[in-house]
Amino acid sequence: MSLVLDSGEITRALKRISHEILERNHGVSSLVLMGIPTRGRFIAQRLSEMIAEIESPVPCGTLDITMHRDDHRLRAPRALMETVMPMGGIEGKDVVLVDDVLFSGRTIRAALDALGELGRPRSVQLAVLVDRGHRELPIRADFVGKNIPTSLKESVKVYLTEHDGRDLVEIETVEE
Amino acid sequence: MKHLLSIHDLSVEQALDILDTAAQLEGLTSGAVKKLPTLRGRTVVNLFFEDSTRTRLSFESAAKRLSADVTNFTAKGSSVSKGESLKDTAQTLQAMGADAIVIRHPASGAANRLAESGWVSSAIINAGDGTHEHPTQALLDAFTIRKHFGPTMRDFSSLKVAIVGDILHSRVARSNIALLQMLGAKVTVIAPPTLIPLGIEEWGAPFSYDFDSELEEFDVVMMLRVQLERMNESFFPNGREYSRGYGLDESRLARLKPGAIVMHPGPMNRGLEISAASADSIRSVVVEQVANGVLVRMAVLYQLLGGPDLNSTGGTQ
The missing domain is CATH 3.40.50.1370 (Aspartate/ornithine carbamoyltransferase)
Structure with a gap:
């Protein structure tokens, strides 16, 4: 097990992402954040607070993607999580999807479908805390906290205070 | 599952x-x-x-x-x-x-x-x-109750539920009693003696022949359809007498405690187990159930x- 990001580094990465989001979108006028449960939701909330400190508040929602997954036939049904529309909706907005780890890209594909059912944003961007590679779909992140090259035998664990009581990212080697 | x-x-x-x-x-x-x-x-x-x-x-x-x-x-x-x-x-x-x-x-x-x-x-x-x-009727009834008394409620023990009417022929009653008791609700079964099944003591829910005695205490009143198609003998003298004893009419509706809801799995025999006014009142959640x-x-x-x-x-x- 090895430490990748500590609490200070997570905060600094998210601050940088906040600035990058503002820079790319020329402010907050049509910006909306959508966090993907479980942990993407808390990251989205943090980003929205940081962006509020830098400029002005930005609406923040939650997007559950369970019903749009492509692996229903492979595993037991999962419990659904909450979907919360951001204030003002997503129609015609610049939506930034937020997740903790970008891996195969399948979650994001499902998220794009789920988003399409809620409305038609003007653009969709992607912010992740960790990009660990091994994409299985043509998807990339616009904002990345840290690129971590991994092997498929490793798993990336993200811990966030709101959910796990501490801020930490580490790599674990999975026993075969 | x-x-x-x-x-x-x-x-x-x-x-x-x-x-x-x-x-x-x-x-x-x-x-x-x-x-x-x-x-x-x-x-x-x-x-x-x-x-x-x-x-x-x-x-x-x-x-x-x-x-x-x-x-x-x-x-x-x-x-x-x-x-x-x-x-x-x-x-x-x-x-x-x-x-x-x-x-x-x-x-x-x-x-x-x-x-x-x-x-x-x-x-x-x-x-x-x-x-x-x-079973799915009981689940949707529990879901409806939860929406009215606490959408994230995991324990129904604060609720008193009356299930009233043709218990004998009712699969809805059997499933509902089982589920509501499992979730902790206090269920009372109310019916005329002829429509109470044999061995009801084993269901674990108290039963009564008198609809009026505790009417003010119930949070949920679930009326059951009188299943005339399953009745090949007479279980009560006539519809009017059934309504007088076990129908939810206006005067009984008025006695329900504030916030109490009226449920019915449908299809309703209006005028028999439930009066039209009760079925259409603001307490009725029949359409929501659907x-x-x-x-x-x-x-x-x-x-x-x-x-x-x-x-x-x-x-x-």
């Missing part, structure tokens, strides 16, 4: 899981697009040997909103009227590739028979079997069919 045959098959956690899933589905299907892709390519067969409006339509729209294919089968106009047995009918459906069979049958235990006989490998959902059980039925049945279909193929051998992962 492979089948849903009876409330007794469910643990408290599984029941609450279904209710939670239904609540989340409500958020997902309230937008412009009501359809989710989750069960694309799955086939749900509605196998109805008994008349139904609500339950069949409800299962049909639940399956369609999850993008499953739906085939409706009603005994009338099918080979059942030529004497085809349940076994042969079921095997025909199996050959057509049914992933789930939703069955309603006038014989108690028909769903269990189908599930346990090995005739088919589909998931079986009991949509009412004789006077035995109707809307909630679709959500709860979506949750059940998702739990049963959302996982690996039942017919495939040796799954991955």
Whole structure:
């Protein structure tokens, strides 16, 4: 097990992402954040607070993607999580999807479908805390906290205070 | 969970899981697009040997909103009227590739028979079997109660529920008593002596012949339909006398405590067990029950069919 990001580094990465989001979108006028449960939701909330400190508040929602997954036939049904529309909706907005780890890209594909059912944003961007590679779909992140090259035998664990009581990212080697 | 045959098959956690899933589905299907892709390519067969409006339509729209294919089968106009047995009918459906069979049958235990006989490998959902059980009705009633008394409630012990009327013939009563007691609610059964089944003491719910004595204490009053089609002898002298003793009329409605709700699984015999004014009053949640039925049945279909193929051998992962 090895430490990748500590609490200070997570905060600094998210601050940088906040600035990058503002820079790319020329402010907050049509910006909306959508966090993907479980942990993407808390990251989205943090980003929205940081962006509020830098400029002005930005609406923040939650997007559950369970019903749009492509692996229903492979595993037991999962419990659904909450979907919360951001204030003002997503129609015609610049939506930034937020997740903790970008891996195969399948979650994001499902998220794009789920988003399409809620409305038609003007653009969709992607912010992740960790990009660990091994994409299985043509998807990339616009904002990345840290690129971590991994092997498929490793798993990336993200811990966030709101959910796990501490801020930490580490790599674990999975026993075969 | 492979089948849903009876409330007794469910643990408290599984029941609450279904209710939670239904609540989340409500958020997902309230937008412009009501359809989710989750069960694309799955086939749900509605196998109805008994008349139904609500339950069949409800299962049909639940399956369609999850993008499953739906085939409706009603005994009338099918080979059942030529004497085809349940076994042969079921095997025909199996050959057509049914992933789930939703069955309603006038014989108690028909769903269990189908599930346990090995005739088919589909998931079986009991949509009412004789006077035995109707589990999805109980789940949608619990969901409706939860929406009124606390959407995330995991313990119903603060609630007093009256289930009133034709208990003897009611599968809805059996499933509801089982589920509500499992969730902790205090259930009282109220009916004339002729419509109380033998051995009711074993159900664990107190019963009474008097609708009026505790009326002010109930949070939920669930009226049952008088099932005239199952009555081949007279259980009460006439409709007017039944209404006077056990019908929810205006004067009884006025005595209910503030915030109490009136439920009915439908179809209603207006003027018999429930007066038109009570059925249409603001306390009545009958129409809501129907809307909630679709959500709860979506949750059940998702739990049963959302996982690996039942017919495939040796799954991955």
